[in-house]
Amino acid sequence: MAKYEQEVRDILDAIGGEENVDKVTHCVTRLRFALKDESKVDADKLESLDIVKGQFSSGGQFQVIIGQGTVDQVYRDIMELTDLGEASKDEVKEASAKKMNPLQQFVKVLADIFIPILPAIVTAGLLLGVHNLLTGENIFFDDAGLVDVYTQWADFADIIFVIANAAFAFLPPLIAWSAVKRFGGSDLFGIVLGLILVHPNLLSAFEYAGAQADGEVPVWNLFGLEIEAIGYQGQVLPTLVASWILAKSELWLRKKTPDAIQLLVVAPAALLFTGLVTFIIIGPITFTIGTSITDFFVWLFDVTPALGGLVYGIAYAPLVVTGMHHVFLAVDLQLTGAGQGTFLWPILALSNMAQGSAALAMMFLAKNENLRGLSGTSALSAYLGVTEPAMFGVNIRYRFPFVMAIIGAASAGMFISINNVLAAAVGVGGVPAIFSIFPEDWGPFFIGMLIALIVPLVLTYLYGKMISKEEI
Structure with missing residues (x-):
């Protein structure tokens, strides 16, 4: 017997009935509904229920806050008492996305790309905080850091920095892995693309401004066309666009290539095409756009x-x-x-x-x-x-x-x-x-x-x- 039978029936009644639900899933604290018509929701009736801690609509999903632990049982009871059937978070997202306008869909794509890599970024941020604590001046001692006074901690701090900084030094592989996967391509190819963009043979993006001022930017001569051989360390926009091109190229090639030779054709052709387009066209354009956006915010906060x-x-x-x-x-x-x-x-x-x-x-x-x-x-x-x-x-x-x-x-x-x-x-x-x-x-x-x-x-x-x- 369902433990929360009456509560489930009350919730469904408040959101327009079972027939108004397209798909439903849950997270740690909330039920997540993809509703057919959110105007049928009776918010006051919903929030009057003791089991409901709140409700809101975001990203095309109608979410009902139940609470950790309880939400698991409530969801199981929904599955038992209705014909809705279980749905994954991705399925609910897809159902919700159909009702989004283009701007909402664009924001959702960004969220789908960045949220999976956040644990790595947040972990790196915490470890950098520990490094700052060990090396920062005027925290424990005047005009000196902890490692300056207790030098035996210096190498330990350096190891922490290497571990923490890796996520930022190799940011393009992280973004490309998530982005190519989101766009429907093979995430392994995304990692390879990201590594290509930060290859050590390329001039680091961090050194580009100085090399450009000195007239020392390395170039490739491709049949008379000069291409700057620069990397995209710390760059977000070039990586996103290149990932989209790679994913779409891979999907197109898979459809056109016989199964027997896909291993020999798809990956080499998709990566070569994406690399050439990125270094020749996409990279320089998006690098300029991304840098300009960043420079605008820096200017605004400076001025x-x-x-x-x-x-x-x-x-x-x-x-x-x-x-x-x-x-x-x-x-x-x-x-x-x-x-x-x-x-x-x-x-x-x-x-x-x-x-x-x-x-x-x-x-x-x-x-x-x-x-x-x-x-x-x-x-x-x-x-x-x-x-x-x-x-x-x-x-x-x-x-x-x-x-x-x-x-x-x-x-x-x-x-x-x-x-x-x-x-x-x-x-x-x-x-x-x-x-x-x-x-x-x-x-x-x-x-x-x-x-x-x-x-x-x-x-x-x-x-x-x-x-x-x-x-x-």
Whole structure:
């Protein structure tokens, strides 16, 4: 017998019935529905159910927050009580994507590419934080790092740097692996393509500007056509476009080539064609575009850091709601891959904290036990870098906490931008983010953390006291 039979029937009734569900799956805390018509959802009825901790729509999926552990049983009961049948996350994504507009589909593609490589990037960011702790000056000793005083730790710090920096030094292979797989090609060919783009025989992208100024950029002479022999270390856009070309070339060749000779034809032809097109046309164009985008953000934060920090602090949380924040991950990776540090990601981390503090204030305001429990646990989750429970389960649901969180994030973002705070790498959002910040920037970043933690907490609590108690 289904443990949550009545709850399942109530949830299905609130979302328009079983007949309104195309496909359904679940993650750690949420049921994920691909609905035929989201206008049939009765949000008030859904949120009145004790088992439901919140609901939101994102990326074409309607998601119902149930809670860790419980969601597994609820999903099993849905499978037992309905004829929907189990679906994978990819199947639900595909069903949801059919209802997306072109911009949403583009953002989804970016998310599908970058999310699989995030564990490697975040791990590298954490290890770089440890390296910064060991080598940064004025942390433990004045004008010296820990390794300068205790030299026996120097080689250990160097080993950590090699391990941590690998993900950024070889960023194109990571992106190409994920991108070629996403575009339908063989992920192994993607790895090979990424390695080609950072081959040691090529001039490193990090050395290109200096070599160009000195007139020493190496070139290939291809039957009279001069091609710059440069690599694409730390470059995102050239890798993405080259991966798309490789995947589509491979798929076309597989259709046209007899099975008996595919091993001899498909991979060599696809990689050779992609390599030539990339080095001759795609690489130089996208390298210029990618560098120009990065230079624009660098210019904006150099010329008007207060405005840049304020605007990004205001925009980041709404971008998360739409899923468009994945676009800026590409800029973060471009900045960190170039070794100059990113000024965008620290604001992201502060935005996570601000959302957590707004949810924490709701814990003190709430009269409902379920809301109080959800607010507390989701605040802790946001402080550790996972904001969805706080943002969608609490803050957006009651609106004013979301606004107060944005005010806190914008204030903190403006402060750290004025003080030119940079992160060495993309790491864990929320409070642990400080370990990814350059040690010399820890002071202003810590003040920014206090702003992001305190301002939303106080504003949300005070406003909540002013409004009718029935609204919470």
